[in-house]
Amino acid sequence: MRSFEHPADDLSDPLVADAFADPETHDSALLRAAAAGSRQAFALLLRRYQCAVYGWGSHALGSGDAAADLCTRLTRRAWTDAADAPKEVSRWLLEIAFDIAAEMGAPEAAGNRDLDAVWLGGVVREALGHLPAADRRLLASPEPCMENAERARVLDAMERLRSLLIARGVRRET
Amino acid sequence: MSAHPDSDLGVYVLGVLPASDSTRLRMHLETCAACRARVDELEGISELLSAARLVPDAPAGLVEAALASLPPRRPSGSAADGGAAGDFVVGPTPRPTAPSGGVRRRVLVAAAATLVVVTCAALAWLLTSADSARSVTLVPAGATARGVVRVDSDGTGAGISLHATGLAAGEYESDLDGHPAGSFYVTDGVADVELHTSAVSGRFVVRHVPDGSVVFEADLG
Numbered sequence: 001m002r003s004f005e006h007p008a009d010d011l012s013d014p015l016v017a018d019a020f021a022d023p024e025t026h027d028s029a030l031l032r033a034a035a036a037g038s039r040q041a042f043a044l045l046l047r048r049y050q051c052a053v054y055g056w057g058s059h060a061l062g063s064g065d066a067a068a069d070l071c072t073r074l075t076r077r078a079w080t081d082a083a084d085a086p087k088e089v090s091r092w093l094l095e096i097a098f099d100i101a102a103e104m105g106a107p108e109a110a111g112n113r114d115l116d117a118v119w120l121g122g123v124v125r126e127a128l129g130h131l132p133a134a135d136r137r138l139l140a141s142p143e144p145c146m147e148n149a150e151r152a153r154v155l156d157a158m159e160r161l162r163s164l165l166i167a168r169g170v171r172r173e174t
Numbered sequence: 175m176s177a178h179p180d181s182d183l184g185v186y187v188l189g190v191l192p193a194s195d196s197t198r199l200r201m202h203l204e205t206c207a208a209c210r211a212r213v214d215e216l217e218g219i220s221e222l223l224s225a226a227r228l229v230p231d232a233p234a235g236l237v238e239a240a241l242a243s244l245p246p247r248r249p250s251g252s253a254a255d256g257g258a259a260g261d262f263v264v265g266p267t268p269r270p271t272a273p274s275g276g277v278r279r280r281v282l283v284a285a286a287a288t289l290v291v292v293t294c295a296a297l298a299w300l301l302t303s304a305d306s307a308r309s310v311t312l313v314p315a316g317a318t319a320r321g322v323v324r325v326d327s328d329g330t331g332a333g334i335s336l337h338a339t340g341l342a343a344g345e346y347e348s349d350l351d352g353h354p355a356g357s358f359y360v361t362d363g364v365a366d367v368e369l370h371t372s373a374v375s376g377r378f379v380v381r382h383v384p385d386g387s388v389v390f391e392a393d394l395g
Contacts, residue, residue: 025339026364028366032337046241051232054230054236075237075240075244118225120222124223128226142185151184151185158219158220162215162219
């Protein structure tokens with residue numbers, strides 16, 4: 001038997017650690033590693049969606065406690081099902097959330113477009129966390145009459161956010 | 175047409191470009207399709223920023239607590255299945271012994287390579303044996319592109335799932351040990367493609383067709 005292995009969970013290897021921790025590592029790469037048994041990859045993937053899961057759960061189920069319960073259940077189910085997951089991670093996790101919400105007495109949450117927007121907002125919120133604080137402030141409360149350098153920085157921050165969102169499978173629907 | 179007002183586009187879509195600059199920019203947009211496309215793209219980001227304001231912060235440690243309770247799970251293609259345990263596996267699928275019933279068992283091994291390199295890729299292969307996995311150290315050489323491959327080979331060919339980010343736009347072609355594995359086109363920096371070749375092992379290469387540069391290179395055994 002010949003096989004070549006690079007244990008992804010050996011985060012003492014800076015190359016592996018960097019590949020996993022890079023916020024622009026695509027969801028599907030993390031999912032593949034998670035499906036192959038990497039807890040670190042799975043953890044990074046779930047951290048990407050914790051704002052989405054919690055925010056969505058809070059709106060869908062009406063309380064933070066229920067949202068936390070949803071998050072725990074979703075984490076377990078996603079870990080179990082990772083090997084069979086489709087490539088689109090965000091949608092996959094949202095559909096798991098639909099199922100769990102139904103089990104928790106909120107079947108109407110599935111297909112609620114307002115809640116879909118909350119989910120998306122959670123994904124964006126997490127991505128924003130990877131920007132420098134100054135850039136987050138610029139995007140959160142931009143001010144008129146910015147100097148050219150600041151205007152360029154706003155643009156750079158938006159482009160960086162776009163790259164992060166592409167890595168999370170978010171593309172603008174046209 | 176006036177020069178592209180690149181630095182103004184972000185603040186314009188966020189609605190904070192001063193009125194005089196906005197007027198000038200709108201006049202430019204009337205005649206510049208490239209900037210209109212850019213504004214359209216940035217407006218998508220602006221809308222997403224609004225969506226983010228709908229969401230509360232998750233409590234600290236929420237995911238960590240859930241992760242701590244996870245049961246162990248054997249990877250698909252684990253040693254028990256005749257494959258290699260762990261992930262970020264680079265290489266051909268091991269050939270399983272056919273079951274006595276004559277039914278051929280296909281073994282899937284999760285496979286991946288990262289940070290495979292352009293100019294001075296150096297792969298340090300460590301010890302391997304017939305029944306042990308081989309570790310690979312991948313040495314980057316300044317490439318911005320990153321990629322992961324998963325290889326499933328059955329002795330008559332190999333299917334290669336390639337996921338890569340940070341790619342320049344344009345056409346790419348690939349081969350395994352000189353055998354064509356397929357081409358694909360990248361527009362937004364991301365490639366997520368399924369390739370296939372008649373080879374089962376050797377050096378896997380992805381080239382950017384417009385300039386002929388090697389973007390990824392990995393020895394798949």
